[in-house]
Amino acid sequence: MRDELGPLPLKDVTPSRLEVLLNAKTGELSPESLNHLRALLHRIFELALRRGLFTGLNPAKSVPRVKKPKKLPRYLKAEEVPLMLAALERRWRPLFATAVYTGMRKGELLALRKSDVDLTAGTVVVARSHASDTTKGGHADLLPVAEGLVPFRREALATSTLELLFPAEDGSQRPADTALHKVLRRALGRAGLVEGYNHVCRRKSCGYAVKKSHAVPEPCPRCGMKLWPRALPRPLRFHDLRHTTATLLLKAGVPLATVQRILRHSDPAITSEIYGHLDVEDMRKGLNLLVFGTAVPSPAEALLAAGAAPAPLAASLLLESRSPKGEGPGILSFRQELQGLRWSGRQDLNLRPLAPQASALPGCATPRHCCCRERVRPYAPT
Numbered sequence: 001m002r003d004e005l006g007p008l009p010l011k012d013v014t015p016s017r018l019e020v021l022l023n024a025k026t027g028e029l030s031p032e033s034l035n036h037l038r039a040l041l042h043r044i045f046e047l048a049l050r051r052g053l054f055t056g057l058n059p060a061k062s063v064p065r066v067k068k069p070k071k072l073p074r075y076l077k078a079e080e081v082p083l084m085l086a087a088l089e090r091r092w093r094p095l096f097a098t099a100v101y102t103g104m105r106k107g108e109l110l111a112l113r114k115s116d117v118d119l120t121a122g123t124v125v126v127a128r129s130h131a132s133d134t135t136k137g138g139h140a141d142l143l144p145v146a147e148g149l150v151p152f153r154r155e156a157l158a159t160s161t162l163e164l165l166f167p168a169e170d171g172s173q174r175p176a177d178t179a180l181h182k183v184l185r186r187a188l189g190r191a192g193l194v195e196g197y198n199h200v201c202r203r204k205s206c207g208y209a210v211k212k213s214h215a216v217p218e219p220c221p222r223c224g225m226k227l228w229p230r231a232l233p234r235p236l237r238f239h240d241l242r243h244t245t246a247t248l249l250l251k252a253g254v255p256l257a258t259v260q261r262i263l264r265h266s267d268p269a270i271t272s273e274i275y276g277h278l279d280v281e282d283m284r285k286g287l288n289l290l291v292f293g294t295a296v297p298s299p300a301e302a303l304l305a306a307g308a309a310p311a312p313l314a315a316s317l318l319l320e321s322r323s324p325k326g327e328g329p330g331i332l333s334f335r336q337e338l339q340g341l342r343w344s345g346r347q348d349l350n351l352r353p354l355a356p357q358a359s360a361l362p363g364c365a366t367p368r369h370c371c372c373r374e375r376v377r378p379y380a381p382t
Contacts, residue, residue, distance in 0.1 A: 001037070010054045013045075015062035022063065031068035038063055073243035073274065074236055076100075078251075080193055081244070084184070087191035092183055094156035095166045096241065101149040103245035103263050106238055108135055110174045112165045114157055119150065126264070130176050141264050180238040189231030199227035246275045 004021055005013060018041060022034055029037070041060040048054035076084060081100055085093055099109060107129035116125040127133075127140035135141070145153060162171045188194065201208040201220040208222045215229040242263070249259050260271040 001041070010045075010048065011056075013059050015059045018059055018063050022066070026066075031066040034066045035068070038065065073247065074234070074240045075244040075247040076193070076236070076241075078248055080191075081248075083191040083193060084187050087187040088183070091159075092187075094152040094159075095180075096184070096187075097149060097152040098156075098166075099238070099241040100244055101146045101152075102143055103242045104143075105129065105136065105242065106178075106180060107132075107176065109166060110176075110178065113163050114160060114165050115163070117145070117153055117157065117165065119145070119153060119157075122150075131173075135264070137264055137266050143262065181236075184236060184238055184241075185233040188233035188236065192231075194231045194233050195235075196232050197229040198232055199229050201225055202228050243275075246271070250275055 001021070008017075018038075022038060025034065025037070038060055041063075042058060045054060045058045045060055049058065085097055085100075088096055095109060098104060098112075099106075102124065104112075104126060108126050111128040111130055111132075112124070112126075113128075116127065118124070122145045124143050124145055125140060126135055126143060129135045156165050160167055164171075164173055166174070168174045196211050196213050197215045199210050199212055199218065201223065203220070203223050203225045206220060206223045206225065208220050208227070210227075211232070212229075215231070217226050217229060219225070220227055246259050246263055249262065250256070256271060256275070257268060259275065260268045263271060265271045
C-alpha cells in the first residue's frame with residue numbers, strides 16, 4: 001500500500017481510488033485479508049482526523065467490504081475430545097481441557113492467573129488477554145467451572161508455582177505467537193483423527209509418495225524399501241476448540257442465548273450468525289410437523305380396515321406390490337385418469353373459437369359442395 005498511496009497527498013486519496021487499489025489485489029489476497037487491509041486504512045484516516053492532519057470524510061468508510069464465503073465451523077465430536085486430550089503431553093492437557101470446557105480464547109487462556117480461579121465457588125474470572133488488561137469484549141466476565149474440568153484445574157494449580165496458571169517453562173507468560181495449533185495437530189495425528197496417511201519411501205533418492213487411508217507400512221513399488229506412513233491430521237486450529245464448545249452445547253440442546261453468554265459474544269446476533277445453523281433439534285421438530293397422508297389406494301387400506309393406524313406416506317409408497325413391474329395396484333389406471341384430467345384441463349383453459357367456415361364468409365373463393373354433389377360457383381360480389 002505504501003508504493004501506491006505513499007506519494008499521494010491525503011486529499012487525493014478518494015474512495016474510488018481505494019476501491020480500485022483493493023480490487024487490484026483480489027488475486028493475491030483472500031477476502032478476509034482485503035477486509036483487514038480496508039480496516040487498517042479506515043483506522044489510519046480516523047487517527048489523522050483526530051490529530052487534525054486530515055479534514056473531510058474518511059474515504060475508507062465508503063469502500064464496501066469484500067464478501068467472503070461463509071463456511072461451517074470445524075469442531076471435534078464429543079467422542080473425539082477424550083482421544084485428543086489423551087494424546088496430548090501431560091503438561092498441555094490442563095490448558096486444552098480448559099479451552100474445550102469453557103470456550104475461552106487463546107489470549108485469555110495464556111493470561112489466566114491462579115487468583116482468577118475459585119474452586120470452592122466453582123468459578124473463573126476472564127479479565128485479560130495476552131498483554132492487554134481487558135479481553136476482546138472490553139470487560140471482565142465470570143464463568144462457572146464444569147465438573148469435568150475440576151481435576152484439570154487442580155493439576156494446573158498444583159504444577160504452577162508462579163502467578164500464571166499456564167506459564168512457560170521459565171515461568172513467564174507465553175507469547176501471542178505460541179504455536180498451540182501445532183501441538184493440537186500432533187495430538188490429532190497420534191489419536192488417529194486424521195484425513196489419511198501419506199506413505200513416503202524411506203529412500204530419499206526414490207521420492208515415491210502416495211496418500212492412503214491406513215497406516216500399515218507397505219513396500220515401495222519402485223525400489224522395494226518400506227513406505228513410511230505419516231499422519232495427515234485434520235486441519236483444525238486452536239480456535240476451533242472454541243467452536244467445539246459451542247457446537248457440542250447446541251447439539252446437547254442448550255439454548256442459543258445460554259451459549260452466547262458462555263462464549264461472551266457482545267451481540268447475540270454474532271452467536272446466531274456463526275452457530276445458528278447448528279441448532280438442528282429445533283429445525284428437526286419443525287420439519288417433523290410435515291406429515292402427509294397415504295398415497296393412492298394401496299394395500300394400506302386393508303390395514304385401515306382391520307383397525308390399524310394410518311400408514312405414513314413413505315410406508316404406503318414403499319409397500320411391496322404384486323405387480324410384475326413393482327407398481328402398486330391401481331397406479332396405472334390412476335396415471336391414465338390423471339392424464340385425462342390434465343388434458344381436459346388444458347382444453348378448458350385453451351378454448352379458442354372454431355375456424356370460420358368457408359361458406360359463411362362473403363367473398364371467399366373456396367369452392368363449396370352441397371349434399372347433391374353439384375358444384376357451386378364461387379361467390380362474386382355484384
